[in-house]
Amino acid sequence: MWKIRYNIAKNKKIDYVKFALLSSIAAVVSLLFVMLGVGNLWSSDKRVREQKETADRNEERIKKLTEDVKTHQEQVRNEDSKWKKEKNFANSLIAQKVFHITRELDTLEELLPEGVFITHMGWDVENQSKTQVNIAAQSLSRLIETYKTFSEKYNMIRKDETEEEGLLKANLILNPIRKK
């Protein structure tokens, strides 16, 4: 059997001076951390308390506003059901009133190339933005040019394209392109 020659006891001897120094440093550092923590809580205590008070006040205000919103919504619902027909009636009239056919006529006049004329145009204001236009062109190139200029302002549906009495005729439905 092997014999252990290493004397464990000699390593158990404590250097008390070193130990006291390290312990003091640890105690001072701990104290420093505690003081910093306390100092931090102390200095921000007033601010935190104010923030808490404001937050509590805000919470109260949120509660009150939410109640108000609920009450207002309820009243609006009541009024809406009471006046719904009248509101829709007035809004529909206003919407129709702001649609100006003369403005549409001006636009068509501006867009129409030379050598092309309109034989019929119609509006159904229920369907206010749609314009039905029948055109007659003296040549194919004029007709194509008309399509091109109309396409810049309108979504165009071509319905019938015929040739009569030397004129190229087309029935179009024009729907203004809405700018986003």
Add this chain to the structure above:
Amino acid sequence: MKPVRMIIYALGGLLIFSVVFFLFSFAYTSLETISAQNIQSRLTAVQKNADKKKKEYEEWMNFEKNYKKFKDNYLMKSEQFDHFKQELQTILRKNGLEFAPLKYSIETIFPDVVKISVRFELNGAYENIKRFIHEMENKKEMILFKKIGLTKKKTGQTVEGEFVMEVYFVR
């Protein structure tokens, strides 16, 4: 050996505690600030919504008054119907337009509001028809073109027009 070990444990514990306490003090104040800021931003959003709803509510509370104002300002009085008929014919004539007799039909929209539809056909120069439309469109009252059809006559420079107008009267 035991007291030394106890001192080591005590000092280690104290050090850990002090560090944790120090970190907690920062975390606590930061959390309180964040929480207050969150409540503040929630309040701003709720306030905005409440203002919107209040405005909507106030508009509704004023609806009856505004609707009355709308009727007073933009709907003709029923007593003005004869005057309207005459005026329409005067404007047509003034613009050099030939027209067939105007046909009127009446529909009650609300107990106090009636709609009168006017159907007529006319004949005249394009520019004159356009001027007539312009003149009617610029009236303050609710005189609306419901349907318009303009067709160029095969012979001559004139245009045939088919019109349906709607006029609203308040009793």
